[in-house]
Amino acid sequence: MLFDLRDLSKTYGKIKALRGLSVAMPEGAIGLLGPNGAGKTTMIRTLLGLISFDSGGGEVLGMDIRTRRLDIRQAVGFVPEDECLFPSVLGVEFVAYAGELAGMSRTDAMQRSHEVLDYVGLGEARYRKVASYSTGMKQRIKIASAIVHDPKLLILDEPTNGMDPAGREEVLELARDLAHNKGMSLLFSSHLLPDVEAVCDHVMVLGHGRLLLNGRIDELKRPHAHEYETRVRHDQAAFASQLSVRGVWSEPFEDRLLVRLGEGQTLACLWETALETGEQIRSLRPRQSTLEEVFLSSLAEGD
Amino acid sequence: MPIFDQGYQHWTGPLSGHTWRWLAITRRGVSAQWKSWWIKAVVFIALIPALALSAFLVLWGLLEQKSSILTPFLFLFQGLPPEVMEGAKGYRAVFWTLAFHAFFNFELIFSMLLVLLVGPNLISQDLRFNAIPLYFSRPLRRIDYFIGKLGVIATFVALVAIIPPVLAYLIGVAFGFDANVFADTGRLLVASVAYGVVIVLSSGTLMLAISSLSRNSRMVGAAWIGLWVISSVSAGILTNTVRQDWCPTVSYLHDLLRVREAMIDTPSARAKLRELTEAGQRQAQGGMVRRALSKMARPPGSIASRGGSIAPPNNLPPPPPGTDAYGNSTYSWQLSAGVLAGLFVLSIGILSSRIKSLDRLK
Numbered sequence: 040m041l042f043d044l045r046d047l048s049k050t051y052g053k054i055k056a057l058r059g060l061s062v063a064m065p066e067g068a069i070g071l072l073g074p075n076g077a078g079k080t081t082m083i084r085t086l087l088g089l090i091s092f093d094s095g096g097g098e099v100l101g102m103d104i105r106t107r108r109l110d111i112r113q114a115v116g117f118v119p120e121d122e123c124l125f126p127s128v129l130g131v132e133f134v135a136y137a138g139e140l141a142g143m144s145r146t147d148a149m150q151r152s153h154e155v156l157d158y159v160g161l162g163e164a165r166y167r168k169v170a171s172y173s174t175g176m177k178q179r180i181k182i183a184s185a186i187v188h189d190p191k192l193l194i195l196d197e198p199t200n201g202m203d204p205a206g207r208e209e210v211l212e213l214a215r216d217l218a219h220n221k222g223m224s225l226l227f228s229s230h231l232l233p234d235v236e237a238v239c240d241h242v243m244v245l246g247h248g249r250l251l252l253n254g255r256i257d258e259l260k261r262p263h264a265h266e267y268e269t270r271v272r273h274d275q276a277a278f279a280s281q282l283s284v285r286g287v288w289s290e291p292f293e294d295r296l297l298v299r300l301g302e303g304q305t306l307a308c309l310w311e312t313a314l315e316t317g318e319q320i321r322s323l324r325p326r327q328s329t330l331e332e333v334f335l336s337s338l339a340e341g342d
Numbered sequence: 343m344p345i346f347d348q349g350y351q352h353w354t355g356p357l358s359g360h361t362w363r364w365l366a367i368t369r370r371g372v373s374a375q376w377k378s379w380w381i382k383a384v385v386f387i388a389l390i391p392a393l394a395l396s397a398f399l400v401l402w403g404l405l406e407q408k409s410s411i412l413t414p415f416l417f418l419f420q421g422l423p424p425e426v427m428e429g430a431k432g433y434r435a436v437f438w439t440l441a442f443h444a445f446f447n448f449e450l451i452f453s454m455l456l457v458l459l460v461g462p463n464l465i466s467q468d469l470r471f472n473a474i475p476l477y478f479s480r481p482l483r484r485i486d487y488f489i490g491k492l493g494v495i496a497t498f499v500a501l502v503a504i505i506p507p508v509l510a511y512l513i514g515v516a517f518g519f520d521a522n523v524f525a526d527t528g529r530l531l532v533a534s535v536a537y538g539v540v541i542v543l544s545s546g547t548l549m550l551a552i553s554s555l556s557r558n559s560r561m562v563g564a565a566w567i568g569l570w571v572i573s574s575v576s577a578g579i580l581t582n583t584v585r586q587d588w589c590p591t592v593s594y595l596h597d598l599l600r601v602r603e604a605m606i607d608t609p610s611a612r613a614k615l616r617e618l619t620e621a622g623q624r625q626a627q628g629g630m631v632r633r634a635l636s637k638m639a640r641p642p643g644s645i646a647s648r649g650g651s652i653a654p655p656n657n658l659p660p661p662p663p664g665t666d667a668y669g670n671s672t673y674s675w676q677l678s679a680g681v682l683a684g685l686f687v688l689s690i691g692i693l694s695s696r697i698k699s700l701d702r703l704k
Contacts, residue, residue, distance in 0.1 A: 087479055109360055109481045117479035121472040128374075139366035140480045142357035151353060158350045184476075189353035221350050 040101070041066045041192060041224050042086060047095035049081050049248075056081040057092065058248035068218035070235030070256070071228040072334055073245035079228050082245065083194055086226070087112055100191055113141065116185035120197040124177060126170030130161055133169055134184045141188035148187070155183040159213060175206025182213060186223070193217060194226045199234050207234070214238045232330045242330070244337045252337035259333045262325035265300040268292070269309065272319040281312045297326060363482050367490025372497050375460050384459065385501050388452035392506030395445040396513045402437060403517025406430045423618060433618070435526045438514065439611035442507060442530055446537065446602055449503045450595065453541050454570065456498045461549035462562035464491045465697075470557040474697075484697050488550065495546040504538030507531075533605040540601060544682050551689035554696040569594055587673040594685075597678035604675035 041064045049057040057078050073079050084090045086099050088108025097104050099111045125133060131152050138148030156165045159179040164172065172180060178198060185193060195214060199207040215238050217223045229235050235242060236256060243253035252259070271278045275296055279289045287308050288299040298309065306323075313320050328336075375381055404412040405419060405427075419427065426433050468474055477487050511531045515523050548569070553562045577593035580586075590596045603609060 089478060109483070112479065113357070113481040115479075117475065119472075119475040119479065121475065123472045123474075123476050125467075125471055125473065136366065136370055137476070137480070139370070140363065140477065140482060142359070142363065142481065143355065144358070145369070147355050151355075154351060186350075187353075188357070217350070221352075 040064070040098070041069065041226075042097065042099045044082075044085070044097035044104075045095055047082075047085065047092055047097060049078075049085065049090065049092040055248055057085070057095075059095065060245070060248060060250055061095075062243060062250045062253055064241060064243060064253065066224045067241055068214070068225040068227060068239040070239035070242040071226055071245070072230075072232070072235060072242060073251075074338065076247075077245040078248040079245055080196075081248075083117075083196060083226070083228065086194065087115060087117060113188070114191045116188070116190035116193045118178075118181045118185045118193070118195045118198055120200060122177060124169045124180065126168065128169055129166055130169055130172070130180055131156060131165040133180060134187050137184035138187040143188065151187050152183075155187050156180075159183045160209065173206070175202055175209060178202060178206065178210055179213065182210070186217070190223065192224045192226065194228070196228045197230065198227070199229065199231060211237050232334060236330045242333075244334060246338055251340065252333070256330060260327045260330065262327050264325075265304075266326035267298045267300075267306070267309075268295045268322070268324055268326050269298055269320060270295050270322045271313070272321055274316075274318070278312065278316055278318050281316050282308070285312060287312075295322075360481060360483070360486070364486040364490035364493060367477075367487065368493030368497065371464065371491065371494030375463075375494060375498070378459065381456065381459050381498065384452060384455050385498070388449060388456075388502035389506065391445050391448040391452075392502075392510055395441055395507065396510040398441050399438065399510055399514030400517045402430065402434070402441075403514060403519065406434065407517075407519055423621065426618065431520060431522070431526075433614075434518075434523070435530075436611045436614045436618075438527050438530055439606055439608060440615065442534060442606055443602075443608045443611070445507060445510075446503070446534075446606075447599075449506070450541070450598060450602075452502045453499050454545065454595070456502060457495055457545045457549050458563055458566050460498050461495055461546070462553055462559040462566065464494060465550055465553040466556050466559045466562050469554070470559075484694070487697065488693060491550055492542070492546045495549060496542040499542045499545070500538060503541055504535055507534040507538075530606060533607075537602050537605050540605075540682070541598065544598065544686055547686055547689035547693070551692040551696075554693055588677060591673070591677050591681050597681045600673075600675050600678035601682060604679075 043063040045061050047057050047060040048055070060078065060082065071079055071082070081090070085092055085097075085104060088104055088111050091105075100114050102111050102114070104111065128136070131149070134152035134156060135145070135148040138151050139145060143151060153162075153165065156162055159182055161176060161179055161183065164176060169177065169180065182193075182195075182198070198210050198214065202210065211234060214225060214227065218225045218238065218240075225238065227235055227239050240255060240257075241253065242256050242259065244251045275291065279291070279296055282289045282298065285308055286301060287304060288301065290297045300306070300308065309320065309323065312318075401412065401415055401418065404415075468477070478484075508531065511527070511534065514527075549562075549566060552565050552569075553559075556562050556565075574593045574595060577590050577596060580589040580592055590600070
């Protein structure tokens with residue numbers, strides 16, 4: 040188990056940040072979703088052993104979050120949302136410093152720094168001052184400094200915020216590779232659902248300090264019983280028009296048509312409509328929820 | 343080519359325990375600060391008093407041995423009472439103590455300057471660049487962070503206030519050629535190191551506390567200078583108006599000076615020198631060397647250092663509160679130590695509360 044939190048409560052003054060949060064997540068890439076004030080940051084702080092909590096308990100990578108805080112931080116890497124870089128320091132020195140703070144000797148840290156900078160694609164920029172890096176490069180050097188000690192769990196807090204599409208794609212590729220090819224578990228906190236979907240296998244949704252939803256993304260995006268996505272060969276508009284004549288609801292979606300069958304209607308309606316309009320149905324599949332829909336419906340249920 | 347194609351290797355090498363994690367912070371801090379030419383300049387200029395102290399101890403050792411090497415330098419000892427010239431070993435502790443006292447008068451200023459140059463950036467820079475998570479999301483405790491930062495100040499203060507007196511002492515011992523030298527002056531060695539530790543702990547924690555209060559390093563530096571100036575001026579005003587013995591303790595530098603007096607026992611050395619000089623006065627009519635000796639024995643500005651006889655003249659105004667006619671502080675050194683201890687506790691409190699609130703990630 041990656042982490043297992045049980046009935047965790049944390050209060051800041053009058054604000055209840057966590058209200059009996061219980062969640063157990065397996066190893067892998069996990070997306071952490073939730074609106075502002077949902078308790079995401081408090082949960083990350085708790086996982087890192089940075090704050091004490093009011094009640095409850097749990098383990099991260101099998102280590103108790105009350106008693107083994109330093110051991111947990113030894114096994115976890117954290118990429119904060121803030122810049123948190125020293126502008127006048129060379130890239131290679133910055134990452135080596137992070138390695139030294141994690142317990143590496145100076146020589147080892149420097150060697151490891153070169154390796155991870157190569158890995159994140161900053162090999163050419165390693166002797167440049169961090170101040171000269173672009174936003175994407177800064178994000179990558181933060182990741183490099185977080186993985187320099189080879190953590191088992193990497194926590195990324197809003198890693199693609201403020202990045203251009205190319206830089207964002209690079210960071211997502213990096214996260215995907217770490218999670219799926221390098222055996223590193225991820226906790227990926229983001230407001231951008233496509234990013235979470237692109238990287239993660241699991242997702243957990245927090246709201247008002249409680250767990251609203253968790254599970255595998257492919258399972259959560261369940262098929263709808265009476266909704267289908269279809270694509271026709273020629274005139275999609277005419278096909279939709281004919282469907283509406285038969286009392287079937289439809290709506291264009293990207294290059295497809297969303298079709299919702301009403302009471303007593305079956306898929307036969309579509310085949311009959313195709314026959315009537317002389318159309319050829321090229322694809323037909325049950326519609327699946329998007330992650331956004333899953334997220335919004337979980338929030339609605341939570342309220 | 344995807345950026346990750348160059349591979350990622352898992353780390354299988356050794357990692358040190360938590361005990362020495364602070365050392366990485368200190369090492370990086372020292373390395374970063376040493377790039378400043380100002381700091382290098384202060385450190386090298388601060389070596390001049392150390393060289394002077396070493397030279398004095400070497401010459402004193404030669405004087406004790408009545409070495410012929412000393413012949414070209416004998417003029418420096420003209421006017422010393424004959425009993426000192428003949429039995430310099432008997433006065434070793436007195437003259438060494440006064441020499442160390444004079445040395446620390448200079449080095450205290452250099453130490454404060456170095457704290458001013460090194461300290462302001464230590465925590466305020468981390469605040470400015472939001473670098474606190476860089477530390478506390480890693481296997482570091484707050485105490486590691488504090489000690490690491492304090493270590494940077496300690497390193498530079500040690501370069502001027504601990505290492506030079508220890509080296510000078512060892513040089514003096516080497517030229518003493520006497521088994522009793524440790525017995526006579528060992529206290530000085532211990533006191534010098536202990537005093538360096540007092541400076542480090544006091545000024546270091548105070549500077550870190552101030553540094554943790556602002557993101558602006560210049561403001562921190564200004565606050566540090568303000569602490570010197572305001573506390574010294576306040577002490578001066580209080581001394582002239584309230585006229586109580588405790589008034590000098592309002593000055594931070596005076597507190598450090600008073601504690602040092604107690605640690606290396608300057609008053610005893612001064613008293614012995616006074617006895618010696620008064621005996622000499624009865625035998626001779628004074629001279630240049632005696633005045634030089636008097637000046638060396640008195641802190642600048644003391645009544646006796648203004649020239650003439652070391653014995654307190656009757657027609658001068660009374661000494662300021664807190665000092666006697668010979669420049670010795672008359673109030674309890676425990677009072678100054680208490681002020682320093684209070685500042686230390688206050689600094690630790692500020693640091694603890696500030697960093698406790700700062701290690702909460704945004």
